[in-house]
Amino acid sequence: MDNILDRAKAIQEEIVAIRRDIHAHPEMGHQEVRTSKLIAETLQKYGVDKIETPTPTSVVATITGKAAKGDGLKCVALRTDIDALGIQEETGLDFASTVPNMMHACGHDMHCAMMLGNAKLLTSMRDQFGGTVKLIFQHSEDTFPGGSRELVAEGVMKGVDAILGLHVISSENEKCGTIGIKDGPITTSADEYEFVVTGPGGHGSMPNKVPDPILAAAEIIVMLQQVQARAVPPLDASIIMMNKIQGGHAPNIIADKVTMVGNARAYKAEVRKIIEETVYKVARGVEEISGCKVQVNATFGYDPCFNDPGLYSSVLPNLKKVLGEEKVEIFAEPMAFSEDFSFYSTLTGVPALFLLMEAGNLNGVQPLHNAQVTFNEDALPYGITTMVSSALMLLGNR
Numbered sequence: 251m252d253n254i255l256d257r258a259k260a261i262q263e264e265i266v267a268i269r270r271d272i273h274a275h276p277e278m279g280h281q282e283v284r285t286s287k288l289i290a291e292t293l294q295k296y297g298v299d300k301i302e303t304p305t306p307t308s309v310v311a312t313i314t315g316k317a318a319k320g321d322g323l324k325c326v327a328l329r330t331d332i333d334a335l336g337i338q339e340e341t342g343l344d345f346a347s348t349v350p351n352m353m354h355a356c357g358h359d360m361h362c363a364m365m366l367g368n369a370k371l372l373t374s375m376r377d378q379f380g381g382t383v384k385l386i387f388q389h390s391e392d393t394f395p396g397g398s399r400e401l402v403a404e405g406v407m408k409g410v411d412a413i414l415g416l417h418v419i420s421s422e423n424e425k426c427g428t429i430g431i432k433d434g435p436i437t438t439s440a441d442e443y444e445f446v447v448t449g450p451g452g453h454g455s456m457p458n459k460v461p462d463p464i465l466a467a468a469e470i471i472v473m474l475q476q477v478q479a480r481a482v483p484p485l486d487a488s489i490i491m492m493n494k495i496q497g498g499h500a501p502n503i504i505a506d507k508v509t510m511v512g513n514a515r516a517y518k519a520e521v522r523k524i525i526e527e528t529v530y531k532v533a534r535g536v537e538e539i540s541g542c543k544v545q546v547n548a549t550f551g552y553d554p555c556f557n558d559p560g561l562y563s564s565v566l567p568n569l570k571k572v573l574g575e576e577k578v579e580i581f582a583e584p585m586a587f588s589e590d591f592s593f594y595s596t597l598t599g600v601p602a603l604f605l606l607m608e609a610g611n612l613n614g615v616q617p618l619h620n621a622q623v624t625f626n627e628d629a630l631p632y633g634i635t636t637m638v639s640s641a642l643m644l645l646g647n648r
């Protein structure tokens with residue numbers, strides 16, 4: 251049986267059972283004790299060459315082929331995340347979360363089960379490839395600061411020539427199993443900016459004597475619109491908005507403090523830098539004109555993911571071949587969320603490719619992180635085929 255999609259379909263029942271087990275027992279970032287134990291035990295059963303636990307709740311497996319080495323890469327890494335979210339599940343599924351206020355609402359249960367499917371196929375196909383595939387089961391994607399930086403620091407990218415990741419999205423069932431691929435920018439950075447605007451406070455009758463933090467905060471909000479309107483090149487996208495604001499005491503008292511916090515996103519490191527520089531310019535300008543003190547506290551989150559053009563152009567035709575043209579869609583637009591998959595590449599320089607899979611639904615299309623989001627398990631073999639066939643192709647074996 252040489253067709254990878256057929257092989258993946260043949261193990262679907264087993265992979266569905268694993269997925270449902272993980273779905274029913276979600277664990278949040280850094281607490282994935284049961285999940286990582288299940289992963290390690292399953293990998294052991296499948297007979298991978300090496301199982302490592304670089305952090306308490308992450309698992310890395312290595313599988314080396316026995317065929318003569320082709321002329322491709324020496325080592326390809328495949329990454330899944332394994333953590334859940336603090337959401338009360340409302341899907342009504344038979345295998346719904348058994349843990350209150352915790353749910354696999356980002357599809358990481360699907361990712362994790364598919365990665366175990368990859369392990370099962372690759373261990374049974376050692377005679378068909380040379381080179382090494384590394385399977386990274388990463389903890390804590392959805393809980394900041396994300397597990398990928400820890401894994402890079404632990405050395406999981408040593409010797410890796412390319413890394414692939416895949417994320418499911420809920421979709422129409424006609425599209426179930428369709429792989430979305432795009433070169434260049436694919437997910438955004440995600441940063442937080444907090445402004446603390448302070449003055450001495452005073453009587454409402456003395457606006458000429460007492461600096462007004464509320465007016466200053468309003469000016470900051472409006473001036474931040476300059477980021478997209480004037481600072482960022484017109485064809486690049488950026489988001490910066492204040493989403494929480496607090497301050498003031500009473501109608502006749504000039505406020506002494508306003509605190510506001512918001513988020514900023516960009517697809518390019520250069521644009522992210524422009525946002526940062528403009529934020530500080532705005533703060534200094536408003537400080538000057540208002541007489542208030544403006545303090546900025548920045549928290550830098552995940553880097554934007556950038557899909558390597560070389561990986562894109564070799565993986566795309568291969569996917570069309572193994573999945574069929576109709577199961578591959580070139581995405582014109584990047585996704586509007588952020589992912590710590592980015593750090594495997596930005597911290598090491600290793601080329602990366604992050605794919606999307608339209609995974610159908612059981613009760614309507616819902617966004618990720620929604621209490622009612624569901625996926626169609628018929629998508630699973632397509633994700634497995636995508637990862638396994640791309641890895642083998644990049645190793646130069648097929």
Ligand SMILES: [Zn+2]
Nearest residue numbers: 356392618619
């Ligand atoms: Zn998520």
Ligand SMILES: [Zn+2]
Nearest residue numbers: 356358391417
């Ligand atoms: Zn996710």
